[in-house]
Amino acid sequence: MSKSIVLERSTWQELAQEHAARVAPIAANVRKRHRDATRHPVDDFMWDYYTLRPSRLERWHPGFGVWLSDAPEYLNQRGYETVDGLTKVSSKFVEDRSESFKWTLKLLKETSDREPRFQCFGFHEWAMLYKLEPSEVRHEQLPLRLSVKEIADAVEAQELKCTHFDAFRFFVPGARSLNHMILTREGQPENEQSGCLHANMDIYKWAYKSLPLVSSELLFKTFELAREIRQLDMQATPYDLSQWGYEPVKTETAEGKIEYVRRQKDFQVRGQMLRSELIQQIETALKVVI
Secondary structure, rough: OOOEEEHHHHHHHHHHHHHHHHHHHHHHHHHHHHHHOOOOOOOHHHHHHOOHHHHHHOOOOOOEEEEOOOOOOHHOOOEEEEEEEEEOOOHHHHHHHHHHHHHHHHHHHHHHHHOOOOOOOHHHHHHOOOOOHHHHHOOOOOEOOOOOOHHHHHOOOOOOOOOOHHOOOOOOOOHHHEEEEOOOOHHHHHOOOOHHHHHHHHHHHHHHHOOOOOOOHHHHHHHHHHHHHHHHHHHOEEEEOHHHOEEEEEEOOOOHHHHHHHHHHHHHHHHHHHHHHHHHHHHHHHHHHH
C-alpha cells in the first residue's frame, strides 16, 4: 500500500485538538447531567441508545489510508499498527473484521438505493404508547400532551408505516398488528430505507462501529445529524417537551404531518450524503486489504 497521505506530528496533533474542542462542550454536558442525576429527552438518547462513550467520541482517528508520523499514542489503541516508522489503521484489523464491514456495507448500499418513503409521520413512538397508562410508558419522567384515548384514536386512525426494526421492536404488542407489516431483524436489510428518521440516525451507529477505519471528521458529522434528527423524533411524539424548549410537531393533524415530512425530506438528503461518505470509506479500505 502506498503512503498516499502522511501527516507530520504537528499537523495531526492540530487536527486532533480541533476535533476534541468540538466534542468537549457536548461531553461536558453529558458528564454534568450524570453528576447531577438529571435527564434530557433528546440528548440522552445519543448515549443511552447508542453505545459510544463521550471519551471515545472525543478521541481523534485519521481514518484508513492516512499515515501518522511520530504517533506512539496510537500503538495501544485497537486497530493500529506501525509500518516503516509510521502509524496507520491496521490492514489486519480490517481483514479480521471484513465480514462485519461487508454486512454493514451491504445494509448501507441497499438503504441508499431503495426508494425513500415519507408516510410514517413518526408514529413509531405513538405505537410504543398505545393504550398504556402514563405510569407504564417508556419515558415515565416526561408528561404527555394527549390522553390515553387520544393517543389510541390517533394510532387507530391510520395504518402504521414503520420500516425500521429497531423502532418496531419497542411497539406495545397490541400495536404490532396495526403496522403495514411485521418486521424482523433478519429482514432488516430488505426494509431499511433512507426516508426513515431512525435509519438516518443509525448512520452514526455504523460509523462508530467501523472505528478506527472511519475518520473522526465523518463520525462527528453523523453524530450531529443524529442528534438533530432525534429532536424531531421526540417533537413528533405525544410527549410534552415544552419545559425543555421544544414545540410539538402535531402529526395527529394535517398541518403537523406536512411539517414532519418537510423536515424528514431534508434529513433524507443530508443522510444520503453522509451515508455515501461512509460507504466510500469502508469500500476503499476493503478494496485495499481484501
